Every structure is written in C-alpha cells, then in structure tokens.
Amino acid sequence: MLIDLNNIEKVKEIDSQKAIETTENYDSQFQEGLKLGQSIEIEELPDRIDNIILLGTGGGSAITGGLLQSYLFDELPVPLYINQGYNIPAWVDENTLVLVVSHSGNTEEIVNSFKQAEQRGACIFILTSGGILGEKAREQGIPHLIVPRDIGHPRRDLGYIFIPLLALLNKLGLIEDKTGEVLDLIELFGELKNRYRLKTPLEKNPAKQLAVDLDNYIPLIYGSLDYYDVVAWRWKNQFGENGKKLAFYNVIPNLHHDEAVGWEMEKEVLERFYLVVLRDSELDLDNIKKRKDVTVEILRERIGKVIEVYAEGHTRLARMFSLIYLGDFVTIYHAIARGIDPTPVNIIDYFKKKMME
Incomplete structure (x- = not known):
C-alpha cells in the first residue's frame, strides 16, 4: 500500500535528509549560485579557446555539462564535450578549456582525467566543495570555485554548479550575461514550489x-x-x-x-x-x-x-x-x-566499497 503523501508528518519521517525541503528551496539555492558565479575572478584570460571539455559524472556534474550544451546550443561558439571517464580525448591541448567538476572533489574518474589535462597544459577551472581537487586548486593556484557541500548530494545542487559555470563562460567572453534569465528562473521556482511543495x-x-x-x-x-x-x-x-x-x-x-x-x-x-x-x-x-x-x-x-x-x-x-x-x-x-527514503544511495556506496577492496 502506498504512503499517503498528504500525511506530512509521515512523509517527513521517511524523508530523513529533507530532500523535499531542499528542492522547495531551489529559488534560494539558485540565488546563492548567482552570487557565487559573480564572485569568480579570472586574473588572466586565455589567449584562445578552441573547445571546452567538462570532466564530470552523475546527476550534478555531467548533467550540468549537458544542460550547458542544450541551453547554449545556438550561442556557444566552440564545441563543449562531456567527459565522464578516466581518460581524456587526444584533442585536449593548451587551447582547451577544461571544466573540472566534482562536488566531492574526490571522484576518482575526474581526479584521474584532471591529472591528464594538467599534463597537456590545458586551461583548467575547478568547481568543487573540497576534497582532493579543492586541495590541489589551492596548492597549485589553479582558478577555482569552492561551492557549498550542502548534504553532499550534487543532484540537488544544480544551483551551485550550473549557474556559476554560466557566469564563468560569460566572464571568458564566450556567452552573453545571463543574469536576467537566471533571475527570471528564480522567480519561476518561487511560483512552482507553491504548486509542488x-x-x-x-x-x-x-x-x-x-x-x-x-x-x-x-x-x-x-x-x-x-x-x-x-x-x-x-x-x-x-x-x-x-x-x-x-x-x-x-x-x-x-x-x-x-x-x-x-x-x-x-x-x-x-x-x-x-x-x-x-x-x-x-x-x-x-x-x-x-x-x-x-x-x-x-x-x-x-x-x-x-x-x-x-x-x-x-x-x-x-x-x-x-x-x-x-x-x-x-x-x-x-x-x-513507496516508503523509501529518497536520499541515500546505498548501492552506489556499496559499489565504491567493492571497488576499494
């Protein structure tokens, strides 16, 4: 038998890490993401960007790459490629903008492909909440943005990932300023959450x-x-x-x-x-x-x-x-x-554990 979704106390009991509340607050999150994007400072612009590769996996990072592709389909003047594996393509070089996106900063595929991009002399920007990549960014002076960790589930943090990368592309001169559209989106979130909350x-x-x-x-x-x-x-x-x-x-x-x-x-x-x-x-x-x-x-x-x-x-x-x-x-x-907590990803955690054996 299905749980009564009108039983607010029961729903909250199942939703142990407040997935619904986090989603209801997308308007606030995207507003904060806009401020994070505006805080990005690029001290030295690259002479030339021939292509972009986003290193990222999963429902936050890789999805952000895809959304950038779709949203900027008829505006972005260079190709954008999503790379979810351990290795990077042969064409990555010093004229490639590499967006290294790992919310945890420890995703093994991304750490590995980041090292390869470094060896190629690519133009690198790191977006993370910390971890190995955050440490390397600070130690090596790599342009980066540290975003909130929230509950550690990047699928619910698109505001902290997608919006700052839009701002970065604008600051690099690749796209127009999207602040107006982001503000319009934030207003829409405010309207829609009353319908779905x-x-x-x-x-x-x-x-x-x-x-x-x-x-x-x-x-x-x-x-x-x-x-x-x-x-x-x-x-x-x-x-x-x-x-x-x-x-x-x-x-x-x-x-x-x-x-x-x-x-x-x-x-x-x-x-x-x-x-x-x-x-x-x-x-x-x-x-x-x-x-x-x-x-x-x-x-x-x-x-x-x-x-x-x-x-x-x-x-x-x-x-x-x-x-x-x-x-x-x-x-x-x-x-x-169905009586299931939407936040834990037990099978993914189990898989990672098996990979470490």
Whole structure:
C-alpha cells in the first residue's frame, strides 16, 4: 500500500535528509549560485579557446555539462564535450578549456582525467566543495570555485554548479550575461514550489499525482532536440537516485529511426511502461510537435500509460528548468510513496566499497 503523501508528518519521517525541503528551496539555492558565479575572478584570460571539455559524472556534474550544451546550443561558439571517464580525448591541448567538476572533489574518474589535462597544459577551472581537487586548486593556484557541500548530494545542487559555470563562460567572453534569465528562473521556482511543495495536497499537486500514478510502472521519458534531450536524461537519472527505480529515456527525432520499432514488442511487456513526454509549445519546432503528437497517438493504444507535461516560463532557461523541477519533485515523491527514503544511495556506496577492496 502506498504512503499517503498528504500525511506530512509521515512523509517527513521517511524523508530523513529533507530532500523535499531542499528542492522547495531551489529559488534560494539558485540565488546563492548567482552570487557565487559573480564572485569568480579570472586574473588572466586565455589567449584562445578552441573547445571546452567538462570532466564530470552523475546527476550534478555531467548533467550540468549537458544542460550547458542544450541551453547554449545556438550561442556557444566552440564545441563543449562531456567527459565522464578516466581518460581524456587526444584533442585536449593548451587551447582547451577544461571544466573540472566534482562536488566531492574526490571522484576518482575526474581526479584521474584532471591529472591528464594538467599534463597537456590545458586551461583548467575547478568547481568543487573540497576534497582532493579543492586541495590541489589551492596548492597549485589553479582558478577555482569552492561551492557549498550542502548534504553532499550534487543532484540537488544544480544551483551551485550550473549557474556559476554560466557566469564563468560569460566572464571568458564566450556567452552573453545571463543574469536576467537566471533571475527570471528564480522567480519561476518561487511560483512552482507553491504548486509542488509538500503542504500542497495531492488533489491540487501535479507532482504528487504523477508520483502516485507511476506506481508499479517503469518510467520511459521522451525528450527532444534541441533543448529537452538532457532534461529527459535528468528525469531518468533522478528516478534512479531519488526514486530507487530503473527508468529509461530517449530523444525525438532520434528514436523514430530505431527505438520506435520496439513499440511492436509483446503487449504484456509494453504495458509495464509509463511514458512521460516532455513538451514545449514555444520552443518545439512544428515538425517536432507533430512527431510528439504522432508518438502519443500510437503509444496510447499500446503502452501502459502516457502523460504529456509542458514547459513553463518566459525564457529558454526557465522553460527547461520548469520540467527539471517537476521531475525532481515527482521522483522524490515516488520514492516516499513507496516508503523509501529518497536520499541515500546505498548501492552506489556499496559499489565504491567493492571497488576499494
């Protein structure tokens, strides 16, 4: 039996590290992230930046790289590549801007790839809350930003990671100042949290409703190019870390050239999936809108359930994060409704322990 999400005391009891409260306070966090970004000082600008590589893993760092790619798709004048492994590509050199992003400062893949970037003489900037990377940044005088550690779960710290990196790219002369759009996003967070917050009852709370409706289904998230591919990836990741449930995602139009054939699989299996389609009435191109319409039309007759969720806000940044915000609440509530604390990542901790043996 599912937990009653209107039982505030019970929900708080399960939510041991205040995941809901942290998410409700994204407006304050992003405001602080804006101040952190404004505090970055670049003493010496690089002569030339040919490309950017972000070294980062997981739901905070790697996702930030993807969001920068999508949000700045038609503005960033150089390629941005996300590197999640132990090694860096051959093309990294002294004209590469390397964004080293590890919230803990100890992520082994990132520490290893950072050392390689150092050896190549790349232009390095470190964003971390401390750890090995924080120590190296201070000792070696590497440009860096130390951000709050919070509860040590970077998937809930996008305001401390994404927003300062936007400011950095602006200070390097690569993009325009985004302060206005960030302030607009912060205002939107303030509005949306009244809709999704714990005190808002399920009957009036779309995030709680979807979280409950997903029970016993496997989430399948469909985003789209150019701006909602990484947002869909974020939803998938959040179902894993917050919701403690496997989920899958893909991107329109790409999926119509391969995955769509899988829609013909056995009906009893396909009925286990719950499709969430991320939509934007303003940013989606007309042919993307039609592809989503046709996708929903076909799958309503085949898949378990289908829901379409729409972006909100006045700017591209706000519209992208409006769907991220909804997904964050949905995945947290989905765990709690099943009696599961959304914060601990026991299997990841166990995996790290096994790796150290």
